[in-house]
Amino acid sequence: xxxxEQSPQSLIVQEGKNLTINCTSSKTLYGLYWYKQKYGEGxxxxxxxxxxxxxxxxxxxxxxxDEKKQQSSLHITASQPSHxxxxxxxxxxxxxxxxxxxxxxxxxxx
Amino acid sequence: GxxxxxHPSWVICKSGTSVKIECRSLDFQATTMFWYRQFxxxxxxxxxxxxxxxxxxxxxxxxxxxxxxxxxxxxxxxLTVTSAHPEDSSFYICSARDLIGPGNQxxxxxDGTRLSIL
Numbered sequence: 605x606x607x608x609e610q611s612p613q614s615l616i617v618q619e620g621k622n623l624t625i626n627c628t629s630s631k632t633l634y635g636l637y638w639y640k641q642k643y644g645e646g647x648x649x650x651x652x653x654x655x656x657x658x659x660x661x662x663x664x665x666x667x668x669x670d671e672k673k674q675q676s677s678l679h680i681t682a683s684q685p686s687h688x689x690x691x692x693x694x695x696x697x698x699x700x701x702x703x704x705x706x707x708x709x710x711x712x713x714x
Numbered sequence: 715g716x717x718x719x720x721h722p723s724w725v726i727c728k729s730g731t732s733v734k735i736e737c738r739s740l741d742f743q744a745t746t747m748f749w750y751r752q753f754x755x756x757x758x759x760x761x762x763x764x765x766x767x768x769x770x771x772x773x774x775x776x777x778x779x780x781x782x783x784x785x786x787x788x789x790x791x792x793l794t795v796t797s798a799h800p801e802d803s804s805f806y807i808c809s810a811r812d813l814i815g816p817g818n819q820x821x822x823x824x825d826g827t828r829l830s831i832l
Binding site: 652704711 | 755822
């Protein structure tokens, strides 16, 4: 079965700094999703990547899927307190199922 | 955009009680919905796939008699935790995808239900 490994598991950055979260898959990725979760709440969809080399941006968040389609990165520019939360990458397993990484807990210090 | 609503958001009840959680797709029809469980500081674990008009498909290790799933309409799936015990306390969350909307739509998640069994 496919496994996703996220790094780092937790991250503390100063407000205004850039940061990157990585998601590495044990198998080829055919659909990679990034979600954000605040503790005790649901998941908010951020971005979906499907093609090798694809890159998408939304506001200050950029996500990339590498050419070999086994790794994705999420980059936040000029971080703000509103970016704090848990970031989860998820991969298509077929039959609409998703498998998730263990999550990266992001803290932004003012 | 697609919205998934989950109710209730928080349940506290005594051991032995059965608890029903609802998951609704508000602006699209979902023939398939998914139920996940999340332990503190851990990722989401898929419990089962809820199929409209047919039996749910459970992941390995998930007791189907403990976690009853009903998907009687295209917009509603329910998860019933039967005879709940403290070890069933967890955060339960559902998701669904709009298969008819434009493009390849992502899974949209409900806000989750925090279940606490005393």
